[in-house]
Amino acid sequence: MTQISYPYTLVGLQPENVNQLNSNLSAVESVVNGNLDADNLSASANIVGSQLSSSAGIVSGQLADATVTDTKLASPNNSTRKTILDAGGYLGGATTGAWAWIPTSGTSFTISTGFATTATPPPLWQFVTADHAVANKTTNFRVDMQVAVGSTSPSTVVITAGLYAVTISGGSYVFTLVSGSTAGSSGLATNTISKFSSSTFAASALTTTSMYTFGVAVTSINVPLGISANFQLVRNNT
Amino acid sequence: MTELAITPLVAGADEDVAEISTSLSDIQTVVNGGLDTDNFTDDAGILGSQLSPAAGVVASQFTGTITDSKLASPSGSSYTPILRGGGATGGLLATDSCYLATDGTWAPSPWATTAVPPMLWCYQASAYAVAGKTANFRLRVWLASGSTVVSGASCVCTLSAVEIRGGAWDLYGTGGTSNPAHTPFPAANSFTSAIAGSWTDTVGADAFELVDGGYYAIAINPPPYGAPAGTAVGAELSVSYTDA
Numbered sequence: 287m288t289q290i291s292y293p294y295t296l297v298g299l300q301p302e303n304v305n306q307l308n309s310n311l312s313a314v315e316s317v318v319n320g321n322l323d324a325d326n327l328s329a330s331a332n333i334v335g336s337q338l339s340s341s342a343g344i345v346s347g348q349l350a351d352a353t354v355t356d357t358k359l360a361s362p363n364n365s366t367r368k369t370i371l372d373a374g375g376y377l378g379g380a381t382t383g384a385w386a387w388i389p390t391s392g393t394s395f396t397i398s399t400g401f402a403t404t405a406t407p408p409p410l411w412q413f414v415t416a417d418h419a420v421a422n423k424t425t426n427f428r429v430d431m432q433v434a435v436g437s438t439s440p441s442t443v444v445i446t447a448g449l450y451a452v453t454i455s456g457g458s459y460v461f462t463l464v465s466g467s468t469a470g471s472s473g474l475a476t477n478t479i480s481k482f483s484s485s486t487f488a489a490s491a492l493t494t495t496s497m498y499t500f501g502v503a504v505t506s507i508n509v510p511l512g513i514s515a516n517f518q519l520v521r522n523n524t
Numbered sequence: 525m526t527e528l529a530i531t532p533l534v535a536g537a538d539e540d541v542a543e544i545s546t547s548l549s550d551i552q553t554v555v556n557g558g559l560d561t562d563n564f565t566d567d568a569g570i571l572g573s574q575l576s577p578a579a580g581v582v583a584s585q586f587t588g589t590i591t592d593s594k595l596a597s598p599s600g601s602s603y604t605p606i607l608r609g610g611g612a613t614g615g616l617l618a619t620d621s622c623y624l625a626t627d628g629t630w631a632p633s634p635w636a637t638t639a640v641p642p643m644l645w646c647y648q649a650s651a652y653a654v655a656g657k658t659a660n661f662r663l664r665v666w667l668a669s670g671s672t673v674v675s676g677a678s679c680v681c682t683l684s685a686v687e688i689r690g691g692a693w694d695l696y697g698t699g700g701t702s703n704p705a706h707t708p709f710p711a712a713n714s715f716t717s718a719i720a721g722s723w724t725d726t727v728g729a730d731a732f733e734l735v736d737g738g739y740y741a742i743a744i745n746p747p748p749y750g751a752p753a754g755t756a757v758g759a760e761l762s763v764s765y766t767d768a
Binding site: 304305307312314319320322323327329330333334335336339340342348351355356359362363368369370402403404405406407411412414418453454455457458497 | 527528529530532533534535536544547551554555559561562563564565567568569570571572573574575576578579580581582584585586587588589590591593594595596597598599601602603604605608609610611612614627628629664666668669670671672713714715717753754755756758760762764
């Protein structure tokens with residue numbers, strides 16, 4: 287530290303020694319004129335950014351680890367949604383109340399509450415918590431659905447997509463709806479494509495290392511011909 | 525610099541006290557808010573703790589680079605899927621090296637190009653490169669067993685280079701295969717999973733190197749006596765990024 291150290295100690299009631307006073311003042315001068323450093327500042331100096339040079343030359347090592355939050359980034363991307371799982375297929379002919387499972391091929395639906403493991407499996411996704419976690423953020427998921435309708439009137443058909451946990455029992459895949467993951471259609475019209483989304487649901491609704499896939503519930507009326515749907519499971523971290 | 529310029533006092537002069545007062549006043553003026561950068565040494569070493577907690581430092585004052593380690597919430601560390609699929613494996617023979625086809629079946633290799641093709645992925649290095657980062661690729665495999673009790677059977681799952689030879693899709697081209705893992709089938713009526721292979725885009729760092737522009741598919745080798753009835757295998761290729 288560059289500290290002011292007086293070369294002379296002036297004593298009261300002694301004859302004036304201007305040279306000693308000059309030396310002491312000069313000591314102040316030499317420190318203030320370009321020799322101050324951090325130790326001359328109090329630990330709580332509270333210097334603000336505008337007091338630093340506009341090109342201060344702050345380098346990475348002067349930036350503490352894990353301190354730059356998304357709000358400081360010009361282009362944070364944690365909040366954008368990334369597609370984690372997608373599938374789609376033809377839904378025409380599905381009957382009221384049936385669950386439609388989308389085989390991996392995406393070419394047709396198998397209507398069942400479960401089907402044998404000897405068949406083509408659904409598009410399975412294994413959720414592993416650590417694979418989707420971002421520090422200091424909550425991992426969120428959402429199910430998106432696009433429904434295409436041909437020239438046959440869909441009437442009042444309602445198609446509700448959801449994410450389903452998949453287990454195996456008695457040699458068959460078994461499906462259990464994940465709470466909060468459903469996206470229901472409404473107002474379907476002929477010769478249209480419409481999109482629907484579930485509410486955002488937290489990763490805590492899922493079980494790590496468990497398997498998941500899409501499923502569809504058909505309500506109100508059988509699905510007319512010419513209707514197909516596509517699904518995406520999307521993730522963001524907020 | 526707000527320079528402190530003290531006029532030397534002259535012994536015996538009548539105005540000495542006034543000059544002392546002037547000098548002290550000059551010091552007061554400089555120290556009480558008149559200091560600037562030139563008053564400090566070039567290596568002053570001012571600490572972050574001496575800055576205001578709400579200093580409002582702006583980007584132009586920062587000349588470094590912000591790596592993931594500086595971020596409170598680095599996004600690169602989470603995995604993003606690239607290629608995924610699976611299919612039933614029951615009945616596949618030990619001699620069958622199979623690729624995952626676009627219809628969700630495992631097709632024995634070689635397989636005519638007139639039939640269902642593999643679910644191809646083309647690796648383009650520039651598409652996955654991020655400055656200052658290492659791309660970490662990983663193949664996670666899942667296996668399912670139906671009601672048939674599977675004892676000791678395992679399946680090898682890899683990411684394998686795909687080529688066309690003699691009018692047929694062929695696995696294990698010049699691009700090679702990712703490090704394989706013999707993953708056992710689980711107990712009856714259950715799933716299991718494992719990391720079947722992982723590697724980076726750093727040249728020379730891994731036994732398996734992706735070839736820029738190469739074509740790849742998820743591939744399996746069934747167990748020596750064939751895959752048991754009711755089994756299924758799938759895999760997901762994904763990527764994450766860490767500071768290089």
